[in-house]
Amino acid sequence: MGLFSRRRDEARAVDTDEETTPAGTDAAAGAGTGAASATGPWDAAAAPDTPRIDLGSLRVPAVDGMQMRLDQPREGGSPVALVLALGGSTLELRAFAAPRSDGIWEELRADITAELTRAHASLKVLQGPHGTELLAQVPVRSPEGDRSSVPARFIGVDGPRWFLRGVLQGRAATDDEAAAALREVFDDVVVVRDSQARPPREVLPLHVPGAAPAPVVENLPGLAPLEPGPTIAEVR
Template identity: 65%
Template sequence: MGLFSRRRPDDAEPARDSSPGDPEPASREPEEVVGGPWDSADAPEASGSTVRVDLGSLRVPAVDGMQIRLESPGAGAEAGAVVLVLGGSSLELRAFAAPRSTGIWEELREDITAELTRTRASHKVVSGPHGPEILAQVPVRGRDGHDSTVAVRFIGVDGPRWFLRGVLQGRAATDEAASRSLREVFADVVVVRDGAARPPREILPLHAPGAGAAPEAEDLPGLDPLSPGPTIAEVR
């Protein structure tokens, strides 16, 4: 597994169109991936040879060949997201504070789809293993100056006083087989909600474990998984 580089359930809904141009359909809807994400109070012990990497508010399963990098909004700022790169696809994770009694995923879906509409990204809400997900084709400009679109899938899970958002990019956004490994990682993440009073939607901070300098994680073509713009990385 690569080391670190520091760089800048509600019920499933039927699929419905949210914009005139639909994304390319997924090969199939993903099969059920059982498990979490887990709250730290009831998370099972990691099984077999699997261990979880302690990143502060998130504990992420360590998978052979997976690269991990943290994202922070600026120099000296606390990291707020972790990007996992595996098999040519990526999964960005962010944990947010949420109210004790109600979830925030339904409200956040509305905000994300509104932002996607504003940026002329085609999108639709589909059913996934953890409930409603947003599948979008986000317009990007490549390094060669040509415009194209990149598939992005937003996943959300409401927990006790926390919300976990995942963003799949690469083949895993539209292909069931390609998404399996990263979905299994997502389903075994543990969210650690500290005791601090935090307003809903505040990002729960992350930190790097005691690791030395590490190589850069591989770059995916098209959409930069660390870029906050096209991935709607900060929903306020």
């Protein structure tokens, strides 16, 4: 689903601040929408100094038994999303460029709502730990042609010059107890916004683990969150 493609008539220009802003020198997450939070997701400048797996624009905590996959467009190119699997559910993470002063989650919720409505999904607006969330029942069709629906819970956090979207799938989308472990991971994610000028909604770059030791590569059977991806890893 192209839920985050940039509008062709985007009114806001590329973020082209005159001063040089090295990665990680912005204020803590939440600067675009109010006071900094006592928990994450974190901006790189405000994150606690704890070990995490470095994937470029995202740094995630290492959790025993958690599997990871980097997803990239079907036509190839750089990864655009990170999928984490834990406890039978998944969490998809995508980081986007955003304006320095304005959050984009409100307008993105409207776009998600419109697109999922066109796909005949049912939607509920809920309140979660980070504010407004969307719970969708997304229609799917099996290879045999059987129709059903799968739950997906959209979470959004506006940070300084970045936006982080999380999508919970599986039991975690509808069961708070099942979601607890993945929400804890979400709250400890660090977003690294580079100094490059980028238009709002541009995906921030991801790469395979480099700064941290690469986990062992294994298969992830039985899970197909969103799109298939090239890289699977389990944290041990």
